Amino acid sequence: MSQVYADRRGRLRDRCAAAGSAAALVSRPANVRYLSGGSPPGAVLLVGVDDDVLLCPRTPTGDPAEGRLDEGLRLTVLPPSGGDPAVSAADTAGKAGADVLAVEEHHLTVARYRAIESVAPGLRIADLGTAVEQERIVKDEDEITCLRIAAEITDQALGELLESILVGRTERHLALELERRLVDHGADGPAFPTSVATGPNSGRPGHRPSDRRVEEGDFLSVCMGANYRGYRCEIGRTFVIGTAPADWQIELYDLVFAAQRAARESLAPGTAYRDVDRAARQILDGAGHGEGLAPFLGHGVGLEIEEDPQLAPSAMGKLDACVPVTVEPGVHLPGRGGVRIDDTLVVRQEADGGPELLTITTKELLAL
Template sequence: GYEAHALTVHDARRFAEAGKPWRWRPVTELVERLRAAKDEGEVAAIRAAALLAGEALRRTLAQVRPGMTELAIAGLLEGALRQLGSEGHPFPTIVASGPRSALPHARSSGRIVATGEWLLLDFGAQVDGYCADITRTVVAGARASERQRALYGVVYEAQRRARAGVHAGMSGRDADALARDPIAARGLGEAFGHSLGHGLGLEVHEAPRLSKTNAEPLPGGAVVTVEPGVYLAGEGGVRIEDDVHLPPDGAAAELLSDGLTDLVEVV
């Protein structure tokens, strides 16, 4: 069997030229499905990575001030991750400020962070090869405005609801709805433009998908992200992301990251 999305033309030709009378049979995401359920050691590694990431963020925020660039803050965060023992960065660290925080997949830039702006930090850590993925959104250098508190509250409540309700056996679609429905009820459904989450493991994006297009049941033992967001062009965005383990018996999800999601004002 072979996985069509992973077999290159080069390798297919090499196997064909080997001269053996193989019969080719395509399979779909076989390895990914097998990897989706994590054993105790894998869960422990992801938990360690997630808690390490949370500590790195705390050390970084203690040094963040308006007037710094996004890239400088990303450098502080990546340095703290390394100092605490992260083996690498599973993906390029995202630090997005002000209106750039409305870009869900922004790249850290030379933009200078201004007082009172949103500051979104999406980052990961790696322990024993396994990845954690965390996002926090804070207010830089000032107390949050009423508007900021209201917007943050929408995402906060949606994330708490999803964390409390997600479990093995429910569909990826139903998991996504746990956060999407309350956001939509506040008139912000169109501002939540990505899925609720994804699996974690040796790669930062693995099966399963917590998506409105996924009718498949979430496998027991999976570790997934829970990361709703609201993004308003020209204003900014809020995303809150934690990592959870789905027990095989369908019990409530186990929080692996620190879960410290109250609105932080970096003053």
């Protein structure tokens, strides 16, 4: 596995060299993990000066959340009063004779940037931009395997909940129960805070679980995912509580389902990001729900739950094979509730069977 990280760092080094930077300082935790196998809290990675060095404020513990560090990487643990590892890294780069250091301006704070400038006055600071994020978009098969396992865990946890009695339980309790089940099935933790929304809350994107209890006749929408070895997936489903969904519920569900299917079916290498969004948006818009729609239909997933690409009306770019994305349209009717259906899929060539669905829990409208 060690070679994978060395190769990734090699590509970054080449990219920096082409842009005229001798060295790169990577501080965004998911980027550090991508390039070194682990992200001990506060660690930064210096690439391109002699050896690559990971600078940590304390000894890494090897916990799953921190990952497993590439053993080929040089590790420097700063003393307790050692200050900001990014500043130490800049100092190291300056002393090693680097002339230009590329930093992640979208992650470093102004205060840290100023501290870096002042410790190495001979060093010119350039912007690395989102170079590492761009590298992370297309996943290798080991990464996709982690996502697949994360999705299996998620499907199991959700499936167990569906077999239990739901009426009378609060959104908060159901969310905590789902997170416990994720961990029971081997997740390192939830990929993001689990959302359980009932009745008028259902279908609201990013709803935080409240003390509202599940009632007969409710829509119940769940959005959750497992973190497995740092890789995060996402599933969203909406159910009806009771035996007979109302007509408006069936109608709204069928509409969102049709929008979600259209977007899923549009996933292919070469499809523009915005066209995936449009495939779903035009169906919902055509049914008169254009106003309240979320600003994007889906997004990449991986070491972070929201990565590039964004599947949105103004997004630039086209899908590649081996890019995992979410497809998550929803409609929320204020005061009544709504429907969200969310899957994680991997873009694949048609010859390879087309989009690979990772989250396989049924999308039939279940009455629970």
